[in-house]
Amino acid sequence: MTVKLRRLFQMGILVLFFYLLAVTTFPLDYPLLANSFLRLSPLNFLLIWISKGKIPSDFLLPVLVVVSAILLGRFFCGWICPMGTSLDIGEKALLTNRNSKKEWNLASLKYWILAAALFTSLFGVSLLYLGEPISLIMRISILSFFPPLVWLWQALQGIFPSLMGLNLVPTAGIHFRFSLFFLALFLLIVVLGRLQSRFWCRNLCPMGALFAILGRFSLNRREVSDECGECGLCIENCKMGAIRDEPKRTSFQECIHCRRCEEICPQGAVKFSWRRLSPVRDPKSSVSFPRRELFGALAASAAWPLFAKTDFNAKVPHPKLIRPPASLPEEQFVSLCTRCGECMKVCVTNGLQPCILEGGWRSLWTPRLIPALGYCEETCNFCGKVCPTGAIQPFTIAEKKKIFMGLAVIDRSRCIAWNRGETCLICDEHCSYKAVFWKKMEGAGKPFVDPKKCVGCGICETRCPIRPGAAIAVYSQGEKRERRG
Amino acid sequence: MSLPKGKVLKSVKIIQPVLEADCFINVPVAKVHSSAILTMGLKNLMGIVEDRDYWHTAGLHQCIADMITGFRPHLTVIDATRILLTNGPKGPGEVRNVGQVIASADPLAADAYGATLFGKRPGEIPYLVSARAQTSGEIELGKIEITKV
Incomplete structure (x- = not known):
C-alpha cells in the first residue's frame, strides 16, 4: 500500500x-x-x-x-x-x-x-x-x-x-x-x-x-x-x-x-x-562517522583550485568564449554555475551551449553563446530569470544595450562587401543596436562596427551569409562583466 | 521553381503555400534598405524564398530582378501609409506619414511609383532597371497610368 x-x-x-x-x-x-x-x-x-x-x-x-x-x-x-x-x-x-x-x-x-x-x-x-x-x-x-x-x-x-x-x-x-x-x-x-x-x-x-x-x-x-x-x-x-x-x-x-x-x-x-x-x-x-573522509577531501579539494587556476585555458581563454548577458565575473561565474542547463533550455535561439574547455577545466559545461547557431535575442532576458544560483544575474531588456558580452569584428578578407564589392550589408540590416554601420566606398557599401554600441549579441555572425565561418564574428575582447546590485 | 530568364538566379525554392495558392497578393511595407536601397514589391519577394543568403552572395540586385522574371504576384499592394526613411530595413529610423496605398497588377510599375515617395527616380534602383530589361512591366513614370482615389 x-x-x-x-x-x-x-x-x-x-x-x-x-x-x-x-x-x-x-x-x-x-x-x-x-x-x-x-x-x-x-x-x-x-x-x-x-x-x-x-x-x-x-x-x-x-x-x-x-x-x-x-x-x-x-x-x-x-x-x-x-x-x-x-x-x-x-x-x-x-x-x-x-x-x-x-x-x-x-x-x-x-x-x-x-x-x-x-x-x-x-x-x-x-x-x-x-x-x-x-x-x-x-x-x-x-x-x-x-x-x-x-x-x-x-x-x-x-x-x-x-x-x-x-x-x-x-x-x-x-x-x-x-x-x-x-x-x-x-x-x-x-x-x-x-x-x-x-x-x-x-x-x-x-x-x-x-x-x-x-x-x-x-x-x-x-x-x-x-x-x-x-x-x-x-x-x-x-x-x-x-x-x-x-x-x-x-x-x-x-x-x-x-x-x-x-x-x-x-x-x-x-x-x-x-x-x-x-x-x-x-x-x-551506528556505522563509523565519516571523519577521515572529511580530512582527505579537504586536502584533495585544496589542490583542485591550484590546478584550475594554473590551467592553460584559464590564462588563455578561447577568444570566442562569450558568456550569457549579465554573467558574473569569470571566477565567480564558473564557481556558482551548477551546469543545470536551464539557460540553454530557455534560450530562444539555441545559441547557449555547454563549454568544453574554452575557459579551462573549471569552465566545463558552463554556458557559452555560439552565434553560429544562435544569437542573443535583443528582447529576451530569460537566462537571467531561470538561473537558480545567480551566476547569470537577472537583468531587464532595457538594460541589454549596456551589457557588453563581446565585440563583433569584421574579417575584411572574407566579407563579400569588402573583398568582392558585393551588395550585402546583412550585418547592418540585422544589428539591433545600430552598432554596424556602412560607408559607400568604391561603388558599394562596406560595413563597419562601432565598438561603443556593439554588445556582442552575435546576430550579425548568425546572419552573415558566409558559411561556414562568418565574415563578421563576435569575440570576447569587448566584454565587461561585473557583479550587479 | 526554375527561372529560365534569370541571369544569376536560375532556380529558387519557394514556400509551399505560395506555390499552392490560386492567387498571390504581395503586400510590402515601403522602407529604405541598406543594401537594396528600397524595399517594396520586388524586394519583398525575398520573404518567400528559402536561401536568401545566396541572393546576397550572388548579387542582390540581379537576383531580385531575376526572381520577377519567373514569379509574378497577381497583385502588388504597397503599404506606404508610413514610410521608413533612414536606418532601414530594421529601424528604428525617421518615419514619414505619407498616407498612401499603391496597388498595381504590374509589380514593376508599383515599385517605380513607390520610389518617387522617397524622392528617387526608378532609374536609380538597379534591380528595377534590370527587371525592366529582362521582363515585361513598366518603370518609366510617364508611361504609367496613375489613378488617385
Whole structure:
C-alpha cells in the first residue's frame, strides 16, 4: 500500500519535473519554473551561501527539505528526487538482474564527494556540479532527452496540424553539444545498478550523503519486531543495501524510506514508526562517522583550485568564449554555475551551449553563446530569470544595450562587401543596436562596427551569409562583466 | 521553381503555400534598405524564398530582378501609409506619414511609383532597371497610368 503510494508520488513529482522543464521556454509566463527544483536543493543553497557570503533570500524550500531529512532521513531520495526516480525507472526498464550481492562497500565515497563539493566551493572553484543530483538529471534531460523529443513533436505537428497550438517545446529544432555524452552518462549510471541497485544514490550522490548524515538522527525509522523470522527477504530486496547482515540491523543513513521491506515481510514484522526521543543510542545501528573522509577531501579539494587556476585555458581563454548577458565575473561565474542547463533550455535561439574547455577545466559545461547557431535575442532576458544560483544575474531588456558580452569584428578578407564589392550589408540590416554601420566606398557599401554600441549579441555572425565561418564574428575582447546590485 | 530568364538566379525554392495558392497578393511595407536601397514589391519577394543568403552572395540586385522574371504576384499592394526613411530595413529610423496605398497588377510599375515617395527616380534602383530589361512591366513614370482615389 505504502509502496504503491510512494510510486505514485514519485511519478507525480517526475511528471511535474518534466512539465516544468518543458514550459521553461518562450514565453516563460508560468509562475513556477523548473528552477524551483534546483532551488530546493540544500546543496545549491549552500553553494550560493558559501560563494556569496550571505544567506540566500529564498531559503524556505531547502530548509523544508533539511527538516524532512531530520524527520524522515533520506525520504527525499526515495520519494522526491527526480534523479532517484529516473534511476528506479531506468533500472526497471533496462536491467533484468538487480541487487546482485556484490559486497563492495563504496558507500563512504559519497561523503568524500560531499566534502569535496563543499570544500571546493569554499576555495572558490566549486566542483559541486559534478554530483548535485537535481542539476545532473536536469542537464541530462535538457541536453540529451529534449532535442530528439522536440524533433519528434515537430514531426507529429506536421502530421496533426491541430497540435500546432500546443507548444510545450521550442518551435524550432534544437541542437546541443554533449547530447550523446550525457545520454551515455545516464545509461552508465543506470547500468551501474547491475552491480548495486541505485549505485549512484548509495555510493556517489553528495546530496544523498548530506541526507545520510542528517538521517542518522531521523525521528521516523525502520523498526523490526520480535516476530521477525530472519528469512532475509528484506536484505535481498533493499535497493539501497541498507539492511546489513541481519534483518534487524538497519543502516539509517542509507534507508530511503521506500517501504519495500515493510510490504514484503512475510511476518509483518517491519514497521516505520516515530522514535521516542531518548538519549539511548542503539549501538547496532551506528556505522563509523565519516571523519577521515572529511580530512582527505579537504586536502584533495585544496589542490583542485591550484590546478584550475594554473590551467592553460584559464590564462588563455578561447577568444570566442562569450558568456550569457549579465554573467558574473569569470571566477565567480564558473564557481556558482551548477551546469543545470536551464539557460540553454530557455534560450530562444539555441545559441547557449555547454563549454568544453574554452575557459579551462573549471569552465566545463558552463554556458557559452555560439552565434553560429544562435544569437542573443535583443528582447529576451530569460537566462537571467531561470538561473537558480545567480551566476547569470537577472537583468531587464532595457538594460541589454549596456551589457557588453563581446565585440563583433569584421574579417575584411572574407566579407563579400569588402573583398568582392558585393551588395550585402546583412550585418547592418540585422544589428539591433545600430552598432554596424556602412560607408559607400568604391561603388558599394562596406560595413563597419562601432565598438561603443556593439554588445556582442552575435546576430550579425548568425546572419552573415558566409558559411561556414562568418565574415563578421563576435569575440570576447569587448566584454565587461561585473557583479550587479 | 526554375527561372529560365534569370541571369544569376536560375532556380529558387519557394514556400509551399505560395506555390499552392490560386492567387498571390504581395503586400510590402515601403522602407529604405541598406543594401537594396528600397524595399517594396520586388524586394519583398525575398520573404518567400528559402536561401536568401545566396541572393546576397550572388548579387542582390540581379537576383531580385531575376526572381520577377519567373514569379509574378497577381497583385502588388504597397503599404506606404508610413514610410521608413533612414536606418532601414530594421529601424528604428525617421518615419514619414505619407498616407498612401499603391496597388498595381504590374509589380514593376508599383515599385517605380513607390520610389518617387522617397524622392528617387526608378532609374536609380538597379534591380528595377534590370527587371525592366529582362521582363515585361513598366518603370518609366510617364508611361504609367496613375489613378488617385
